[in-house]
Amino acid sequence: MDTYKIACRECARAGESCCFDPRILPTMDEVDQLTAAGHKDFLTAYVYKGEGSWADKWDQAMVVEVDEKNYELCVRRGSEGSCVFLVSGKGCTLGDKRLRLCKVFPMWVSRGIMLIDSEFPSCRLKKMSMSRILQEINETPQSIIEYCEKIIEDGLQYKKERTILVKQLVDAGQITH
Ligand code: SF4
Numbered sequence: 001m002d003t004y005k006i007a008c009r010e011c012a013r014a015g016e017s018c019c020f021d022p023r024i025l026p027t028m029d030e031v032d033q034l035t036a037a038g039h040k041d042f043l044t045a046y047v048y049k050g051e052g053s054w055a056d057k058w059d060q061a062m063v064v065e066v067d068e069k070n071y072e073l074c075v076r077r078g079s080e081g082s083c084v085f086l087v088s089g090k091g092c093t094l095g096d097k098r099l100r101l102c103k104v105f106p107m108w109v110s111r112g113i114m115l116i117d118s119e120f121p122s123c124r125l126k127k128m129s130m131s132r133i134l135q136e137i138n139e140t141p142q143s144i145i146e147y148c149e150k151i152i153e154d155g156l157q158y159k160k161e162r163t164i165l166v167k168q169l170v171d172a173g174q175i176t177h
């Protein structure tokens with residue numbers, strides 16, 4: 001079932017969504033799933049600039065070092081400056097297969113506390129109460145906490161694999177600043 005949130009459909013179609021964030025980080029499982037589904041060239045090496053004060057553990061897990069520079073393995077941006085899976089006027093072409101990160105946004109956990117992310121003030125979901133947002137995105141406080149813990153584990157567990165992919169992207173010049 002496509003659980004793409006109503007607010008997100010409107011927001012993404014209008015071209016003002018979180019899909020314009022350059023830091024859309026997939027888990028390695030998601031990289032494998034998207035690759036197996038036939039998607040190609042959807043990754044980039046994002047030059048990490050230390051913007052992660054909002055979730056230190058996430059950054060420690062996800063940032064990899066290649067040639068003495070820090071990067072994150074992110075979904076590439078398309079010609080319109082948004083995530084390559086976003087199509088103007090339509091929204092996310094992955095639909096219900098979009099990244100888990102996208103499904104939980106704008107909810108997040110920082111230093112053990114569940115909160116509404118401070119980026120994208122125009123996010124339509126943020127006009128709702130926290131309980132209403134959780135209802136809208138079909139999540140619970142526990143599922144958000146579990147996801148945030150899982151993605152940190154993923155970053156630590158697959159740091160070597162991420163580093164290899166980032167190195168390939170850097171060598172190919174597929175770098176995003
Ligand atoms: S989470 Fe917010 S900013 Fe992102 S697409 Fe949905 S409504 Fe828009």
Ligand code: SF4
Pocket residue numbers: 018019020024075083084085086087091092093094095098099102
């Ligand atoms: S995967 Fe879909 S929802 Fe996530 S950033 Fe890309 S276009 Fe937006």
